[in-house]
Amino acid sequence: MHNRTVFFVSDGTGITAETFGNSILAQFPGQPRHVRRPFIDGVEKAAKVVEEINTVAGKDGLRPIVFVTLVNDAVRDTLTAPDCTGLVLDMFRTFIEPLEGEFGVKSNHRVGRFADVAKSREYTERIDAINFSLAHDDGQSARNLAMADVILVGVSRSGKTPTSLYLAMQHHIKAANYPLIPEDFEREAIPSALAPYQAKCFGLTIDPDRLSQVRHERRPNSKYASLANCRWEVVEAEQMMQRARIPWLSTTHKSIEEIATTILRDIQPQRLVY
Amino acid sequence: MHNRTVFFVSDGTGITAETFGNSILAQFPGQPRHVRRPFIDGVEKAAKVVEEINTVAGKDGLRPIVFVTLVNDAVRDTLTAPDCTGLVLDMFRTFIEPLEGEFGVKSNHRVGRFADVAKSREYTERIDAINFSLAHDDGQSARNLAMADVILVGVSRSGKTPTSLYLAMQHHIKAANYPLIPEDFEREAIPSALAPYQAKCFGLTIDPDRLSQVRHERRPNSKYASLANCRWEVVEAEQMMQRARIPWLSTTHKSIEEIATTILRDIQPQRLVY
Structure with a gap:
């Protein structure tokens, strides 16, 4: 070829x-x-x-x-x-x-997906969703979480950011994401900002070996990237999601598209006709 | 229907x-x-x-x-x-x-676009591109602009952010974006951080009426959103891009996909086989 x-x-x-x-x-x-x-x-x-x-x-x-x-x-x-x-x-x-x-009708031979972007409500919703997902990346803001369609949770580098952006870009879904961090594991409770919204939380987890590899690229030889720490965080995060009855999936071998599709299938946000 | x-x-x-x-x-x-x-x-x-x-x-x-x-x-x-x-x-x-x-061969009946995401170089490039575009959104960082495949420039709310993210997500392109702001127009010079990289800059412009409308949704009744100010910024930005020989297009009636495709066609980043 x-x-x-x-x-x-x-x-x-x-x-x-x-x-x-x-x-x-x-x-x-x-x-x-x-x-x-x-x-x-x-x-x-x-x-x-x-x-x-x-x-x-x-x-x-x-x-x-x-x-x-x-x-x-x-x-x-x-x-x-x-x-x-x-x-x-x-x-x-x-x-x-x-x-x-x-x-029983002729096709209209229209070029492109949107007739006129500037006037399309669907298109405005898309841009709003992208802006929302950016503003609510990595727990940056807990304001307006009530307006989120989905809130992704998981340890740092489990794939939350690309997935949120993809959900916004492709499906016009307001996807916030919120990290689970060592302090949460020590308190043994999901972040309090998330408590009212458990029903729309979805968890991402990842194989600790893969997580350690990804984190090493970012911060070589840190405690953050060490395999022991990654194992601990992943076990704690999975237990926490289980207790809170948050559904989750492993992103280790999945593309962003596959992760996003599974989330939409399982969580069925109200704005989507599914 | x-x-x-x-x-x-x-x-x-x-x-x-x-x-x-x-x-x-x-x-x-x-x-x-x-x-x-x-x-x-x-x-x-x-x-x-x-x-x-x-x-x-x-x-x-x-x-x-x-x-x-x-x-x-x-x-x-x-x-x-x-x-x-x-x-x-x-x-x-x-x-x-x-x-x-x-x-002259049978198809392999493979499901999905990526065989194993965790091992795919193409897939790693994609995630790297998304992270790069996020880190270089809205002129947040001028570090590593040398590594950008494309740098989008334009006034605030001209469509730079969604386009950069789309280029990264869909085409694995490292797309930075950098705003043109009133201070640049007063100095009559493109931001100094961009000067070494003019060849890979691409401008986005927008109809001032549409811009004013979009900005009013964000900051109602501000000078920032006023039609007079939007007209001034757009004229100044277009003149600046013309002087700096930066190609540009108007995003007013275009979808993110159309903007991205035009940029790739015109700028032909080296990493893309086009």
Whole structure:
């Protein structure tokens, strides 16, 4: 696959083409070269991409794979014409046509996910969620925790911050996060700021060996990073979450996407249609 | 479409199914009800989803649309069997089979994008990028700007923070951001911390009316939010970027995805194969 090139061609950002294309390509061994061509919204631009595809095909000695998400028929036809040597996988046409039949309406061939961002309530909610998650990162503020959809808890470096930001960015969820620290373990009680909100808390835990490794990168040879301390913190945190009946999962072998999806499935925040 | 239900069924997080499904559905008017069913990795779980689909079909009086990304054949066959009343759009089978022919190998039917997160270099880079972007949000730190892939500049509330976080999360790009403030306009010079890095700066600007509206939500009736002040800041910032030859775009009508994609296309950070 090293000699193979994959194009992602879109009239928008191409993010859909790339996300989908990558999950298809992950089913095959090897890493092809990626070429992104976003904002291809006219026949002339499309013709240039075809030239590029043909040049690459000659160089590689293999025809490129071309994932396209193009709503304009003329633009799309340029890519799928016989003089384009790429193997074109047309994600829109394949699925939109059966849906037009099912819905009994023509598709509106709209480019992009948001019609006009500045006027979209959904979009404002997204930005609000990101700002909320940033302001409530790492227990920075206990104000407005009542407004949080989810509060992630766990020891330092268990994955709370990236997960909160992802929940906000992708799912428009107001995700606060709050650390569990040695002082809490000594008091044997969850932080008092969290007490009223146990029902929307979700815990992240992590394998102590992995935690120690991650902390060593941050503060080499500290007590904070030592395996003994990591083991103690993790055991204490898990016991504390169990007593407080906070559900939790281990982030050790999970991507942010997998962690976020599990949280949403288990906690079912009210704002989400699930 | 209000009476129509859409299912996203996956053996992984279902994010691919949902992202792709949403961009398909955006081609049609109306908002169907969404139901996510992630982690469907066995025939029994799949059979339960089929029951659910059939129940919903009865209630709605319309057959649900079902986007599936399932690599296991037996699980997939359960969803596509004749007793499932949904219109199943099978994203994997449609595209994987032609690719098996093209590559001359069978697909490995792997679930998820990352094989083992804890061991993946790509994944570590992603977390590093998120941490970098957080630490370099809003000019918090000028240390390590040399390590940034991109530095976003612009007036307060022009969209720098969400864009930096998105670049890190989605593209593993170390994106710092640095505000342009009235003091810079009075001195008529870009912040000195940025001077050595002009080549990797990218500017965000915004329509002054929109900016004023956004700032009023934050600090109502302040000078900061006044239309006169917003107009002045925006004009000054654009002139400053022009003098410093920093490319920029207006975020007023753009989603985070569109802004990020334009930046990557124009600035072509070295770490990205573009």
